[in-house]
Amino acid sequence: MESGVFHSSYQADMGLRPTPLMRIRLIVVLVAAVVFPFFANNYQLTLANQILIASIGAIGLNILTGFTGQISLGQGGFMAIGAYSSALLVINLGVPWWLSVLLACVITAIVGGFFGLPSLRLKGLYLAIATLAAQQIIEWGIIRSPLTGGVEALVVDPPLLFGINLSRDFNFYWLGLILLIGTVLFAVNLFRTKVGRAFIAIRDQDIAAEVMGVNVFRYKLLAFATSSFFVGLSGALLAQYRTIVSFDRFTIETSITYLAIIIIGGLGSVSGSIYGAIFMTLLPAVLTNIGSALENTIPQMAGLIPFVRKAVFGLTIILFLIFEPEGLAKIWRDIKDYFRLWPFSY
Amino acid sequence: MENFLQLTFTGLTNGAIFALVGLGFVLIYKASDVINFAQGDFLLVGAYIAYGFIVQVGLPWGIGVLLAMAAAVLLGIFVERLILRPLIGEPIISVIMVTIGLSSLLRAIVNGIWGTTGRAFPSFLPDTPVNIGGALIPMDRFIALLIVSVLLAGFMLFFRYSKEGIAMRATADDQQAALSMGISVKRIFAIAWSIAAVVAAIAGIIVANIVELNGAAVAGIGLRVFPVVILGGLDSIPGAILGGIIIGLLETYTAGYTPPELGLSAVIPFIVLILILMVKPYGLFGEVRIERV
Numbered sequence: 001m002e003s004g005v006f007h008s009s010y011q012a013d014m015g016l017r018p019t020p021l022m023r024i025r026l027i028v029v030l031v032a033a034v035v036f037p038f039f040a041n042n043y044q045l046t047l048a049n050q051i052l053i054a055s056i057g058a059i060g061l062n063i064l065t066g067f068t069g070q071i072s073l074g075q076g077g078f079m080a081i082g083a084y085s086s087a088l089l090v091i092n093l094g095v096p097w098w099l100s101v102l103l104a105c106v107i108t109a110i111v112g113g114f115f116g117l118p119s120l121r122l123k124g125l126y127l128a129i130a131t132l133a134a135q136q137i138i139e140w141g142i143i144r145s146p147l148t149g150g151v152e153a154l155v156v157d158p159p160l161l162f163g164i165n166l167s168r169d170f171n172f173y174w175l176g177l178i179l180l181i182g183t184v185l186f187a188v189n190l191f192r193t194k195v196g197r198a199f200i201a202i203r204d205q206d207i208a209a210e211v212m213g214v215n216v217f218r219y220k221l222l223a224f225a226t227s228s229f230f231v232g233l234s235g236a237l238l239a240q241y242r243t244i245v246s247f248d249r250f251t252i253e254t255s256i257t258y259l260a261i262i263i264i265g266g267l268g269s270v271s272g273s274i275y276g277a278i279f280m281t282l283l284p285a286v287l288t289n290i291g292s293a294l295e296n297t298i299p300q301m302a303g304l305i306p307f308v309r310k311a312v313f314g315l316t317i318i319l320f321l322i323f324e325p326e327g328l329a330k331i332w333r334d335i336k337d338y339f340r341l342w343p344f345s346y
Numbered sequence: 347m348e349n350f351l352q353l354t355f356t357g358l359t360n361g362a363i364f365a366l367v368g369l370g371f372v373l374i375y376k377a378s379d380v381i382n383f384a385q386g387d388f389l390l391v392g393a394y395i396a397y398g399f400i401v402q403v404g405l406p407w408g409i410g411v412l413l414a415m416a417a418a419v420l421l422g423i424f425v426e427r428l429i430l431r432p433l434i435g436e437p438i439i440s441v442i443m444v445t446i447g448l449s450s451l452l453r454a455i456v457n458g459i460w461g462t463t464g465r466a467f468p469s470f471l472p473d474t475p476v477n478i479g480g481a482l483i484p485m486d487r488f489i490a491l492l493i494v495s496v497l498l499a500g501f502m503l504f505f506r507y508s509k510e511g512i513a514m515r516a517t518a519d520d521q522q523a524a525l526s527m528g529i530s531v532k533r534i535f536a537i538a539w540s541i542a543a544v545v546a547a548i549a550g551i552i553v554a555n556i557v558e559l560n561g562a563a564v565a566g567i568g569l570r571v572f573p574v575v576i577l578g579g580l581d582s583i584p585g586a587i588l589g590g591i592i593i594g595l596l597e598t599y600t601a602g603y604t605p606p607e608l609g610l611s612a613v614i615p616f617i618v619l620i621l622i623l624m625v626k627p628y629g630l631f632g633e634v635r636i637e638r639v
Binding site: 065121122124126128129130132133140252256259263267304307308309313314315316317322325 | 447449612
């Protein structure tokens with residue numbers, strides 16, 4: 001803990017960022033985020049947008065898995081529902097894109113709540129397997145339904161706001177950033193409310209939570225719905241940003257990637273979700289760049305890169321789980337703790 | 347009628363393979379409470395190593411298969427010692443994720459070495475069609491069914507009579523008690539993982555023989571093992587066998603009797619999975635765990 005900080009009102013004491021250093025760090029990060037797009041090239045902006053979308057999805061999953069302790073392997077399916085709802089509402093019903101995004105979130109929340117129903121009876125790995133089945137069934141539904149165009153991709157008109165094309169990298173960045181900030185604010189505040197505390201109580205010991213008067217089933221469903229809302233948001237944003245929706249972006253691999261994001265970032269940590277999203281988006285990009293740099297010296301490299309990426313992905317998960325199960329959020333905390341007393345730490 | 351017979355035999359052989367994979371899965375779960383998402387990739391590794399020895403090195407197939415099985419034992423011990431043992435006592439999500447990571451790693455290594463395109467496996471099982479009541483069944487499916495039955499029977503005897511088998515059952519029942527009886531639980535874990543890897547390798551070789559050596563097809567079996575073991579009960583070996591056969595038959599019948607454009611056969615095991623979880627989460631033979639505060 002920081003010493004030498006004196007609060008004279010409850011309001012100051014309850015602040016999300018109670019110490020000056022924390023506020024300075026926040027301002028630095030915000031300024032960097034605002035200045036970044038003016039200096040970045042298109043490639044970097046694309047990566048940044050992927051990070052923004054992944055962060056929203058990861059926070060959604062973390063609400064369910066990290067905070068409520070319900071393991072979900074259905075993330076890809078829920079994102080698909082968000083993306084397809086948003087795209088189909090625009091294409092078939094002519095709904096404005098912003099309304100379609102909002103409706104997609106609500107639809108995903110409802111579907112997520114529905115798939116949360118088995119959590120009444122199942123927990124732990126049984127629930128994980130049930131969500132795995134949900135993922136397979138949703139995937140099948142998308143491929144076989146005449147509505148979604150099956151394996152063909154859906155093409156959406158680019159979203160326009162006052163005549164500005166938001167699917168352009170530079171423009172989308174601002175939309176994504178604002179929505180991510182909104183999501184973060186919601187999530188960090190959620191866990192200061194009764195509902196959020198109930199989620200955490202269920203994760204830590206569900207029977208004890210029940211005894212203390214938490215309606216476990218209701219709050220589990222609520223956790224599924226809340227989580228799916230944001231997962232749907234990230235899916236819908238992906239649809240609007242790419243303007244192309246195809247099922248292969250939402251397979252079981254996606255579910256696994258998102259679980260990896262929150263594990264590597266830090267389970268039960270909102271900021272960890274973002275660190276994880278940054279890490280898991282940049283890692284393959286960096287590997288690809290290294291690969292193409294090596295291509296001239298080692299020509300076989302080009303064909304091997306996808307496998308190297310996959311191997312590194314698996315290895316990263318394994319190594320993090322063995323050596324730092326609390327993820328990047330813990331590493332960052334350790335660094336801060338180290339420098340708090342530096343150079344006079346004992 | 348011929349069609350029905352044909353489907354039944356195909357379903358039975360598929361089911362037997364599922365049962366074999368499910369057996370390894372249940373073994374690991376029983377012994378160490380680990381859900382192994384990499385079971386499908388063990389199939390892949392086993393099949394490709396056998397392919398490497400037989401086709402690329404040019405060994406006779408018997409020796410190739412034996413070497414592949416030996417490699418699978420090593421892989422099992424290696425995985426248990428290096429990856430799973432540090433995670434003993436960690437929450438369930440860590441254990442699930444570490445096997446998912448392992449699955450990704452193994453598949454990447456296999457695909458990196460042998461590529462992703464399907465390869466023709468040297469079919470050392472004869473595939474001359476046999477006529478049974480008008481249905482033509484390839485011989486290799488019979489042999490596969492036979493091999494699997496012998497293996498499963500062998501494992502039943504192993505658990506019933508051999509010292510290691512009894513020690514494994516004791517460990518599955520109560521680790522503390524097993525430890526105090528002088529059973530090395532670590533050794534039991536290693537044995538469970540190597541047996542699981544070996545049966546997966548055998549299953550992989552059989553699949554490669556009957557169909558072809560194709561990464562996606564072989565590893566897809568890894569996902570379908572979940573309906574199998576949930577249906578039979580996660581900790582029941584007879585359950586895995588029965589579950590495998592039921593799912594295998596169900597899948598083939600669905601493929602045979604529903605319009606193919608629906609693609610229902612790929613998803614039907616998972617629908618069954620959800621239904622079973624809703625109605626009878628511990629499966630047909632699984633031990634019901636009652637939670638107390």
